Amino acid sequence: MATAALSGHNFARIITSQLLEPQTGSSLASLAANGSNDVVEPTTMDELMQAVTSLDSEIQSTKAQVYKKLLANYSAFSESFVYSLELKDKINGLLERADDMTSQTMDPEAWRCTGLRQTVMSALVDHHEISYKVQENNAILEGLSHFSRVEDILLQYESCMDAGKILQAGHCIQQASKELSQAPNAGVSSSRITKSLTEQCTRMTEAIDQMLDELVSNSIHITHSNQDSVCSFSLTLTYNIKVPPLSMPRSGSGSTPSTIRWHELIRALTLLDVAREKLRPLQKALIRHLLQPLIQYHRDAVLQIDRSADYVASHGSSISLSTRPGQGTGGTDGLFENIRRVFEYIQRDIFLQGYVSAEFNADEFSSDTEILTHFIGRNIAKEACAMISKHYLSTIVPSDVQGLKKFGSIASTATQFEDSLVSMGFLTDADRELRDFVENIEIHYTNNKRDTLLKIGRAVIMNEDFKTIQVKDLDKDDDLAANDDGWGHISDLDTELKDSSVSIKSKQLVDMVISTLKEAGSLSEVGSPHLYQATRSLIDLFRALMPVHHARTLTNVPALTMLFYNDCMYIARELEKVPARMEDSIPGMEDVQYDDVIPALKALAKKWLGVQVRKQQDELMESIDEAGGFQDSSLENNYAACERSMKQVVLVFRHLGKAWKLLDGAVRRVIKELEKLTDISEKESHKLARICSVLFECEDQFDSAGPFVERVKGDAYNDEDPIHYFVPSWEKFQQLTDVLELSFAEIMTRFRAGQLHMFEEQELSNLVCALFADTPLRQHNLQEIEQGHPMPLPRG
Incomplete structure (x- = not known):
C-alpha cells in the first residue's frame, strides 16, 4: 500500500491522461494536470514521491484525529469497533483492487495485455450511442406528443363540423395551424407527417370557407332589374339558414344540423375576419341596386320593408324598391326619409343591433355589430352621401340668387339626415360630405x-x-x-x-x-x-x-x-x-x-x-411688281396694270382699316419705284400722277383720327391731317404726285419755299432730270438744288 499511495483524485488524473494520450510511452505523463482537458507535461519521480509523502502526512494526521476522537468517545468506539473491522476488510479489498489497477495502468505491457483501454473506450462508445438513442427516443416521443395534440384538434374540428358549429370548427383550424408552426424540433418540422397534416389543415380551411360561402348564399337572396328609369330591387334575408352537406369526408357519428341562425353566421364571419370579404356582394348590391336608383329616381321610388319585431321568432326580413311614375314619395324630405329607412334596416335587420335574446348575449354580439358597422356600413354610408351630392344636391344647385337664398331648407334636411347616420355609427365627424357640400353651396x-x-x-x-x-x-x-x-x-x-x-x-x-x-x-x-x-x-x-x-x-x-x-x-x-x-x-x-x-x-x-399685314404687304409688293416699275405708263396696257396695282392697295387698306403701316409701306414702295425712272415724258408724267391719285382714296379712312392725334400730341397738335401722323411718307407722296404734273417753275417755287424738304437733294435732282430735258435752265436749277434746301416755311 505504501509503494502505491495515490489519492483517488490523482488516480483519476492518470486514467484520464491515458485515455487522452493512448500512444504516450510514459504511464505518468498526466499526473501534473489540474483536472482540465488541456495537454499536460509528464510527472517526474520527485513530484511523485512528494505526493506520496504528502499523502502519508495526511494519513498520519487523520489517524491522530481518529485517536483523539476515540479517546473522547471511547464508549461509541467500542460499540462500532466490530463494524469498523468489517469496513476495514472491505477497504483493504478495495485498496488491493486499486493497487492492481494502478500497476496495470503504470505498466504499458499490462495496459495492452489486460485490455483496460479497450474496455474504457468501448464503455464510452456505448455510453455515447446510448445517449444518442435516448435523445432520439425523446425527440420521437415529443413528436408523437405533438402529432397527438394536432390530431386531437383535428378530431375536435370534425366533431364541430358534425355538430354544425362553424365558429368552433374555424377555431380548431386556427389552433391546429398554430401547433404545426411550433414544432418541438427540426425533425418534426420537416417530417412528412407535418407536411401531410398541414395539407389536411389547408383542405379543411378550404372546406369551411366553402361552407361559409354557401351559408351566405343560402341566407341572402337578391333580385334586381335596371332598365332606363324603371328599376326594381328585392333583398330577402333568411334567418334560418340551411347548412349544406360537407364536401370533405371525415370520421364521426354525429350528423350536421339542418339549419343555423343568422347571428351565428355573423359571429363566425366576424371572428374569423372574413365578414368584409363574404358580405362584399351584399354591400355592392345595396349601393348599386338599391341606394343609387333610390337617389336618382327618388320622385318615383317606392320603398317597402317587411320585418318582424322579434328576431327569435322571425324567419327573415326583406326590403324592396320599385319605381312607379307619379307614385313615389318625391321631394327632398321623402328622399332622405327613404334613405334613412334603408340604413335603419341595415342596422337592425342585417347587423342585428339592439336585439336581446336568450339565443345570444346582446352585449357580446354588440362587438360584431360594431365591426360590421365600421367596415361595411361605413362604406355604404359614405357611398350613399357621395351619390346624394352627385346625383341630387349638385343637380338642384340654384341657378339664380333668389334660389340660392331658398336653399337653406334643403341644407337643413341634408345635415339632419347626416347627423342621424353619425348617431347610428355609420359615419364619423370626419365623413360629413353633405355638411361640407351645403356649407359651400x-x-x-x-x-x-x-x-x-x-x-x-x-x-x-x-x-x-x-x-x-x-x-x-x-x-x-x-x-x-x-x-x-x-x-x-x-x-x-x-x-x-x-x-x-x-x-x-x-x-x-x-x-x-x-x-x-x-x-x-x-x-x-x-x-x-x-x-x-x-x-x-x-x-x-x-x-x-x-x-x-x-x-x-x-x-x-x-x-x-x-x-x-x-x-x-x-x-x-x-x-x-x-x-x-x-x-x-x-x-x-x-x-x-x-x-x-x-x-x-x-x-x-x-x-x-x-x-395679316405682313401677308398683305407681300401681296401688295407683288401687285406693285406687276406695275413693271411704272415704266412706259403712257402705254395703255402698262397704265392699266399700274392703275390696277394702286387700286389693289386701296382695297387691301380699306379691308384692314387701321393697318396704317401697310399703307405707309405701299407708299414708300411707289415713291421708290417712281424715283428709279430716268426718262419720263410729259404724257407719261400725267399718267403717273393719275395712277398715284388712286391712293388718295385711302384718306377717308383717317377722317375721324384727328382727336386721336390731338390726344397724343397735346399742345403740339396744330390741326394737321391725321394721315400725316399715321403714314409718315404720305406728305412726300403727295408732293411727288404734284411734281409729276407741275411745271419746272412751279417745282422750283415750292423748292425755294421749303415745301419739298422731305426729298433728299439727290432725289429731287433725279426727278428733275427724269422729267425735263437737258437745257441751261435745268443745269442752273440743278445747281441751286444741289446747294441744299432752304429753311422750310412754318406750317400755318
Missing part, C-alpha cells in the same frame, strides 16, 4: 355659373357668324362712353373704335362679363371672387379658342382679321371701364381689375393684325 353655385358661362361663351366664340355692329351704336346708350371723364381717357389709340365695327359675338361676351360681375356683387365674400375669376376664364377662352378655331378664316380673309382686331380692342376697352361701372365693390375683393387680361387682348389683336 355658394362655391357650387358659382362653379355652376362658371361652367354655364363658359359653355355659352364657347358656343358664341365658335359660331361661324361674323355679323357686325357699329361701335357708335353700342356707345349711344352708354353713359361712360358719352362722358369720357367718367372713366378716364383712353391712352391706347388702338382702343378708340367709335367709327369702327365689331362682331356681335364680342358684344355678347362683354354683356356676359358685366352681368356676371353684377351678380357677384350680391354674393358673399366666399362666392363672389369665384364669379370674378369666371369672367377672366371667359376672356381666356376667347383668347385661346378664336385663333385656333377660326385660324384659317383669320388668315385668309383680311376683313375678318381686322374685325378680330376690333373685337379684341373693344373687349379690352370695355374691361377698362369695369372699375367705373361697378358702383359697389364685390365682397371679398378690394379691386376688380383686368390689368393683365387687357394687355394680353391687345397683344393678341396686334399679333394677328401683324400676321
Whole structure:
C-alpha cells in the first residue's frame, strides 16, 4: 500500500491522461494536470514521491484525529469497533483492487495485455450511442406528443363540423395551424407527417370557407332589374339558414344540423375576419341596386320593408324598391326619409343591433355589430352621401340668387339626415360630405355659373357668324362712353373704335362679363371672387379658342382679321371701364381689375393684325411688281396694270382699316419705284400722277383720327391731317404726285419755299432730270438744288 499511495483524485488524473494520450510511452505523463482537458507535461519521480509523502502526512494526521476522537468517545468506539473491522476488510479489498489497477495502468505491457483501454473506450462508445438513442427516443416521443395534440384538434374540428358549429370548427383550424408552426424540433418540422397534416389543415380551411360561402348564399337572396328609369330591387334575408352537406369526408357519428341562425353566421364571419370579404356582394348590391336608383329616381321610388319585431321568432326580413311614375314619395324630405329607412334596416335587420335574446348575449354580439358597422356600413354610408351630392344636391344647385337664398331648407334636411347616420355609427365627424357640400353651396353655385358661362361663351366664340355692329351704336346708350371723364381717357389709340365695327359675338361676351360681375356683387365674400375669376376664364377662352378655331378664316380673309382686331380692342376697352361701372365693390375683393387680361387682348389683336399685314404687304409688293416699275405708263396696257396695282392697295387698306403701316409701306414702295425712272415724258408724267391719285382714296379712312392725334400730341397738335401722323411718307407722296404734273417753275417755287424738304437733294435732282430735258435752265436749277434746301416755311 505504501509503494502505491495515490489519492483517488490523482488516480483519476492518470486514467484520464491515458485515455487522452493512448500512444504516450510514459504511464505518468498526466499526473501534473489540474483536472482540465488541456495537454499536460509528464510527472517526474520527485513530484511523485512528494505526493506520496504528502499523502502519508495526511494519513498520519487523520489517524491522530481518529485517536483523539476515540479517546473522547471511547464508549461509541467500542460499540462500532466490530463494524469498523468489517469496513476495514472491505477497504483493504478495495485498496488491493486499486493497487492492481494502478500497476496495470503504470505498466504499458499490462495496459495492452489486460485490455483496460479497450474496455474504457468501448464503455464510452456505448455510453455515447446510448445517449444518442435516448435523445432520439425523446425527440420521437415529443413528436408523437405533438402529432397527438394536432390530431386531437383535428378530431375536435370534425366533431364541430358534425355538430354544425362553424365558429368552433374555424377555431380548431386556427389552433391546429398554430401547433404545426411550433414544432418541438427540426425533425418534426420537416417530417412528412407535418407536411401531410398541414395539407389536411389547408383542405379543411378550404372546406369551411366553402361552407361559409354557401351559408351566405343560402341566407341572402337578391333580385334586381335596371332598365332606363324603371328599376326594381328585392333583398330577402333568411334567418334560418340551411347548412349544406360537407364536401370533405371525415370520421364521426354525429350528423350536421339542418339549419343555423343568422347571428351565428355573423359571429363566425366576424371572428374569423372574413365578414368584409363574404358580405362584399351584399354591400355592392345595396349601393348599386338599391341606394343609387333610390337617389336618382327618388320622385318615383317606392320603398317597402317587411320585418318582424322579434328576431327569435322571425324567419327573415326583406326590403324592396320599385319605381312607379307619379307614385313615389318625391321631394327632398321623402328622399332622405327613404334613405334613412334603408340604413335603419341595415342596422337592425342585417347587423342585428339592439336585439336581446336568450339565443345570444346582446352585449357580446354588440362587438360584431360594431365591426360590421365600421367596415361595411361605413362604406355604404359614405357611398350613399357621395351619390346624394352627385346625383341630387349638385343637380338642384340654384341657378339664380333668389334660389340660392331658398336653399337653406334643403341644407337643413341634408345635415339632419347626416347627423342621424353619425348617431347610428355609420359615419364619423370626419365623413360629413353633405355638411361640407351645403356649407359651400355658394362655391357650387358659382362653379355652376362658371361652367354655364363658359359653355355659352364657347358656343358664341365658335359660331361661324361674323355679323357686325357699329361701335357708335353700342356707345349711344352708354353713359361712360358719352362722358369720357367718367372713366378716364383712353391712352391706347388702338382702343378708340367709335367709327369702327365689331362682331356681335364680342358684344355678347362683354354683356356676359358685366352681368356676371353684377351678380357677384350680391354674393358673399366666399362666392363672389369665384364669379370674378369666371369672367377672366371667359376672356381666356376667347383668347385661346378664336385663333385656333377660326385660324384659317383669320388668315385668309383680311376683313375678318381686322374685325378680330376690333373685337379684341373693344373687349379690352370695355374691361377698362369695369372699375367705373361697378358702383359697389364685390365682397371679398378690394379691386376688380383686368390689368393683365387687357394687355394680353391687345397683344393678341396686334399679333394677328401683324400676321395679316405682313401677308398683305407681300401681296401688295407683288401687285406693285406687276406695275413693271411704272415704266412706259403712257402705254395703255402698262397704265392699266399700274392703275390696277394702286387700286389693289386701296382695297387691301380699306379691308384692314387701321393697318396704317401697310399703307405707309405701299407708299414708300411707289415713291421708290417712281424715283428709279430716268426718262419720263410729259404724257407719261400725267399718267403717273393719275395712277398715284388712286391712293388718295385711302384718306377717308383717317377722317375721324384727328382727336386721336390731338390726344397724343397735346399742345403740339396744330390741326394737321391725321394721315400725316399715321403714314409718315404720305406728305412726300403727295408732293411727288404734284411734281409729276407741275411745271419746272412751279417745282422750283415750292423748292425755294421749303415745301419739298422731305426729298433728299439727290432725289429731287433725279426727278428733275427724269422729267425735263437737258437745257441751261435745268443745269442752273440743278445747281441751286444741289446747294441744299432752304429753311422750310412754318406750317400755318
